Amino acid sequence: MKNQKPKYHQIIEAAVKVIAENGYHGSQVSKIAKEANVADGTIYLYFKNKEHILVSLFEVKMGEFINQIAKAIEESDAASDQLYTLIKMHFRQISSDYYLAIVTQLELRQSNISLRLQINQVLKPYLTVIDGIIQKGMEQHQFGKDLNIPLVRQMIFGTLDEIVTNWVMKEQKYNLVEMAPEVHRMLVNALSK
Template identity: 50%
Template structure:
C-alpha cells in the first residue's frame, strides 16, 4: 500500500504547504517535490498526477478528522458533550494547521466536477459520524424525534464550515477554537430566547 511507503506522507505534507501558499493551479509537481525534498520523478511513484495528489491530501487529512470524531462518537459521554467535542475537534485540527485550513476551506472548493465527486465521497464518511451522534441524541431523547437528521447534519456542518472559511478568509486572526461554545449553544438551542 502506498501509504506505507516512507516518502508518501512527506509528499502529502509538502503538498498541503505548497497548495496553501501557491493555490492549487499554481502548485506544480516540481514545487511539491522540492518542498518534500524528493526528486520530481519520485512523486510519480506515489501519485498519478497533481489531481491524485489533491485527492490523496484530502483523504489522508480527512482521515485525521474521521479518526478523532469516531473516537468522540463512541465515548461514554452525553450527546451534548459529543456535539461540543465534534465542533471543538474540527476547529482544533484547522487551527493547528493553518496550511491545511487554507487547502480545505479554499482550494478544494475550486476543483472540477470529477475531483469534487471524489472529495464528496471522502467527506461522506465524516458526515456519517455526525449522523451517528444525532441518531443517538434522538434515541436518548436529547433531540426531537421529528427532526430531519440530514437537514440537521447539513446545518451543523454548514455552520462549522462557514465559520472556518470566514476565519481563513480574514487571515486567521482570531482563535477559531474559541467559537466552540457559541456554535455548540446554537446547535443545542438554536434561536430560542
C-alpha cells in the first residue's frame, strides 16, 4: 500500500509544516517536495494533487488520534471519565504539534466545498466516539436521560474546537491541557441537568 511507505509519511509531515507556514493557497507542491526532500514528481506517485495531500494528512493525523482516544477511553467505564479523557487528549494532541494545530484550526476552514465534505467524512469516526460517550452517560444516569445526541455532540465538539481555535489565534500563550478539568466540569454540569 502506498501510504505504508516511508516517503508517504515524509511528505505528510512536510505538508503539515509547509501549509502551516505558508497557508494552503500559498503552499505549492514544489515547496512540499522540497521540505520532504523528494523530487516534485515523487509527490504525484502518492497524491493526485495538493487537495489530496491536505485530506490525506488530515486522515492520517485524525486516524492516529481516533485510535489513541478509543484505546484511552476503554480504560474507564464511566462516561464522565471517558469525556474527560477525550477532552484532555484532544487538547494534548493539538498542543503537541504547533504546525498541525495551525493546519487543523485555520487552514482546513478555508477550503472549498468538495474539500470540506471530504474532511467531514474523516471526522465522522471521531464524532461517533463522542456519540458513544453521550449514549453511555445517559444509560449510566450521569447525563440527562433525554438528550438530543446530535445536538450534544455539536455542543461538545464545538466547545473543544472553539477553545483550540482561540488558543491558536492567541499564539498558544497559555497551557491548553490545563484547561481540560474546567471544560470537563462545565460540560458535565450542562449535560447532567
